[in-house]
Amino acid sequence: MDLVWRLEGEEPGSLRANLLDIDDLELILRQEGDRSFVAHRRNFREGWLDGLEIGSTEAPIKRIVAHWLNLPALRSPIRINGGSQLEWFTGRWTAALGEWRLTIDRRPDHADVWRALGEAHSIAVTHVMEVRRADERDFTAADAKQVLKALQFALSFALGRWVAPALPVGLDGEDRPVWREWAPYHCSNGRSGALAWWWPQGVDIRDYLNEAIVRFSDPDRRFSTQFLMTSAVLMNFAGFVEQRIMTAFAAIEHLSWITLRAQDGMSKKDYDRLKAVGRLRELLNRANVGCDIDADVLQGLAKFAEDANLDGPAAITRIRNEIVHPKQPQKKLYESKGLVRDAWLLCYHYLTLLLLHHMEYSGSYQKAIKNDRWAGDVESVPWL
Secondary structure, three states: OOOEEEOOOOOOHHHHHOOOOOOOEEEEEHHHOOEEEEEEEOOOOEEEOOOEEEEOOOOOEOEEEEEEEOOOOOOOOEEEEEEEOOEEEEEEEEEEEOOEEEEEEEOOOHHHHHHHHHHHOOOOEEEEEEEEEOOOOOEOHHHHHHHHHHHHHHHHHHHOOOOEEEEEEEEOOOOOEEEEEEOOOOOOOOOOOOOOOOOOOOOOOHHHHHHHHHHHOOHHHHHHHHHHHHHHHHHHHOOOHHHHHHHHHHHHHHHHHHHHHHHOOOOHHHHHHHHHHHHHHHHHHHOOOOOOOOOOOOHHHHHHHHHHOOOHHHHHHHHHHHHHOOOOOOHHHHHOOOHHHHHHHHHHHHHHHHHHHHOOOOOEEOOOOOOOOOOOOOEEOOOO
């Protein structure tokens, strides 16, 4: 998503004077004490802005108001007044997440906007959010920025595509704006990702979001959590299938290291002895995730594994190695219809469950590799 500026009406004479000059411009915000900032130009009438913060990140804030882009309808039975006694609609979702309290309101025409997003494959405001301290204490923008980031990454991982908060405004106790952020957040066009483990109409993820906020607020866990969630989103739909498999294995190896070496203190000798497939199998066993391959869904991978006497972790590791370090012509990978695609699907299944287990998630999820599943069919995570 880009942050753009656009000139409406007639160009000022200074712009018309030299049409070949497309250097950066200096724009001035009159409402912010004549603050100036750099505006890049694509042409003579429009361009883009880098991220910009207006106001102090240390100013006391009572609440933050932000918009959400491309969120689906959340299960929200609380009614909202539309402006008159006769105009009410459901669409308010609330959550107490540790030290924070969230209120997210769906726009009344969400169904129409959602339909348009699918047709135009575009980006639109779908919700408005308010963030407060649970105890109503003041906070700073520096505090809230990690909350906004945690919500973006956690919801994007749950939906399998990038969604984003936009244009947050910090208001003080008298509802005066004291901080604003204009930033080009990642947001996927359209409304659907390749795969999503969360069913917004039926699965409560408040505890999961709370855990995400806790981890993003902890400097020792922030990078790891962000890296794992980013990898899970990118391996869902970005690039070719081979690139998605590489991304999944990078995340799984990272998770193996922080779990087995950093957390459990496994010796380097024992860690190396397990090799990649053994480390993956160890993580799956801890999460009670089966290592077999569903032949009804992953037919190509199941046949490949049966011929070589491999289980799921060994099969996808073998395919990953053949992509990166081929010992024979790689066309063999593609002679079996759907083999590489099946390997990607099993990688997605493993990484999703391992990351949820790492996050101590205890709710339900949609299983991606399952033929006889209706939209909204969910099941409990296997470690319960």
